[in-house]
Each structure stands twice: as C-alpha cells, then as structure tokens.
Amino acid sequence: MTRTLYSLCGEDIARPFSPHCWKVVMALHHKGLDFEERRLAFTAIPSAENGVSKTVPILRDGSEVVADSFRIAAYLDEAYPEAPTLFGGEGGVAMARFVEAYSNTVLHPAIARIALLDIHALLGPEDKAYFRESREKRFGKTMEDVVARREEEIAAFPARFEPVRHLVKQQPYLGGENPLFADYIIFGALQWLRVCAGSIFMAKDDPVTLWFERCLDLYNGMARETA
Amino acid sequence: MTRTLYSLCGEDIARPFSPHCWKVVMALHHKGLDFEERRLAFTAIPSAENGVSKTVPILRDGSEVVADSFRIAAYLDEAYPEAPTLFGGEGGVAMARFVEAYSNTVLHPAIARIALLDIHALLGPEDKAYFRESREKRFGKTMEDVVARREEEIAAFPARFEPVRHLVKQQPYLGGENPLFADYIIFGALQWLRVCAGSIFMAKDDPVTLWFERCLDLYNGMARETA
16 A cells, blocks of 8 residues: 555544545545555654645545645545546646635634534544644634634524535535535535534534535445544 | 628627627628627617517628627637637636626626616616616616625735736737637627716726726727726
8 A cells, every 4th residue: 555644643543633634534535545544643644754734634645645635635646537527627636726715715614613613622632732722823812712602603604505505406516416526615514513512503404414425425435433 | 791790789780899799890800700799789689680589699791690799709719710819719618608608797787886877877767667677677786776786896806816827927819828718708798888877887907907908909999998
C-alpha cells in the first residue's frame, strides 16, 4: 500500500469527524483508490510528513505529498483521469470552489455555534487545551459563548441549506445523477455535525436529509459506520 | 439577423431590469453572438412566439426557440461549441445549477424585500395591476408588507454575498480568470437591483462591488449603459 491519508480524530480513533478529511475519504472511494488512513490528534499533526502542513488532510501518494482537501481532490482528478471524475472538467472545478465558499462561510460557522462543545468533548486532554485556546482566539470569545444561542442556531439550521435543498429536490446529487466533489464538500459538513453532535437537526423527510442518506449509502455505507 | 431575444421592460423600454434576461444578454455577448432584443411588458409576454412560454427570456435562433435562462445558456454552449464556453464542461453545468439555486433562494428573496415597490414603480399601468396581483399572491401579503423591513434587509444584504465574496477575493471571477455563466447568474441579480433601486447597497471597496464593476466593464461596458 503506497497511499496514506493523514486525517483527524479525537480520543476515540474510531470516530473521525473532520469535515475536510471526510471530503477526501469520500473522494478516494469515488476514485476507487485504496488507501491507509492514519488518524491523528490535533497536536500530533506537526509530526506527520515532517510537518509539511499545519492541518490535515494530508495525502501521500507514492512520492507525492499533497495537503488541503480541495487540492487533494484536484490532484486526484489530474493523477487518475481514467477513474470517475470528481469535477467534470474545469468549469466544475471553478464552481466547486463556490460550493466550498458557501460551506465554509454559511454552514461551518453555524455548525460551530451548535457543536463546538461537542467537538471539544471528543478530544483527549492535550488536544482539549489546544482546541480551546485556538478556537477562543479565532472566535474572539469563550467556547461557551460561541454556543450560547445553540437552540436558536438549531432552529435556523435547515434554512441555511435552502440552495442545496432547491437542487436535490430536482436531482439525486448536486453533481446531477451521480455525486461530484461538490457533494462531498457539503456531506463533510453534515457528517462532522452527525459524528460530533449525534444529529443533523433536519426533518427526516427533508430533501437534504434524503440526499445525506444517499451519501451515507455510497461505497457500501462506509461513512455510515462512523457514528 | 436571425437571432431574437425576447426580454422584459417596464414603461421605459431603455431600462431592462429582469435578472434572468440580463443573464442571457451577458451570455450572448460572452459567446460573441449578434442578436436583436425585443423588450416586452409583462402583459405582452403571451404574445411572443405564440405564447411558447409564460416568462421571458425566450430566444429564437433560426428555427430553434428556447425559453428559460439556464436552458438558453446550455443551448448556446451546445449549439456554438467553438465560441468561449459558458460552463467549462458538464461538471460546470451541474455546479452552475447550485449558483442558480443560491441566487434564487438567498439573493432574489432579499432583493424582493428591498426593491419590490421600486420594480412596481417602473411598470406601465396595465403591468402594475398584473404585478401587484401576482406578487401579492406569491408572497401571501401586500407589496407594502413585503418591503416593510426594507432598511433591515439593506443592512443584512452584504452578508448574504459571503460565499461570492470569499471567492472573488481570491480570483477575478467565480469562473476563475474569466467569467462563466455562474458569474452572469449573480450579476443578473445585482443588475436587477441596480436598475430598479439605483444602488447595490454594498460598500465601494467590497470585493463583491469590485467584481460587479468588472462585470459592468465587460463587452465594452454594455451593461453599464442601462442605469
């Protein structure tokens, strides 16, 4: 096995939760590529591949080392053009960047305001200290203040998916009949919430829930096994 | 001239404002295709091309008649593959659908809550009656109630563009170095607001404003001439 994905985990190595790492796990399955996953605590990331990146995912593929989920997906489509495409061409790459921007600016902040303490609870002692310090610096307030309006965020959460809902009402995936990397970008956000908080806070018959369930079914239900 | 675009106007034929028609005007320029524009009042649309569509844009191209802005763009890319692409491949089509969903579900409702009465003011008497009735039915309230919190909507408006901002901070257009149909989708929404309300309610140095100005400069500043 020459392919290694460095990803993230908390105290329980069996429950990986990082949205960005989930995107790449889905992308590797999409391409039909074998890989070994090495799950690291936050504070162990600098030890991976001689500290090539401050964040995971990092993919080693033979002699290539690539960090950042989007770059990894772009690398996979370039390096393995004969396997199913993750983007469907150059226009698809540009537009997947828009889906990423939407996920990072609309969904991720909302998920943080719901699940920040849930994420923290999954970490080992050393990571807990690192996570609190880095996140309180990023948000400019205590973690408890970030989630102070959790119930309101949960109530407002389904509406944030209106663009996704609009599309998956009409077609099975954002990519059309089949998923593309754009699907895995949004999937990663919801899988993060599902693993950390135990729910995606969406009605069972919501088209977004039905789409998410379709994603969980992909690749022999691989992503569903993590709960 | 064999190409005719049926579009929308108010009482002043020189001030077309429809977001969906603007998307197609930009797309036709992007493809470098000549066309004659026939601007119609809302209540004149059923007379175009024997009532083929209840809405404009409608494009007649030789013997082909296509309605709906997205279908027209897809048709243009298929019919004129040698001209610059509007989507950059199949993945780009799927992803532009997401940008459309975002525009329709996030931007258009916000613009209606700001500019519904401004749009109404641009219409001739017959259209005014049609517009009030159809919009009050759609929104389930009077037009005056729709815009009752106009000032709050204006204050919240720039934040709704956060995914666009995130991207155009890093690259000139949503499409990358050059615009794609996805750019014209968002452009159409802001041009609609600009023509109807006289402002896009965005700071001058906002990356979204700078991107919008770049779009206004395209094709010899053609879209800027409408104000």
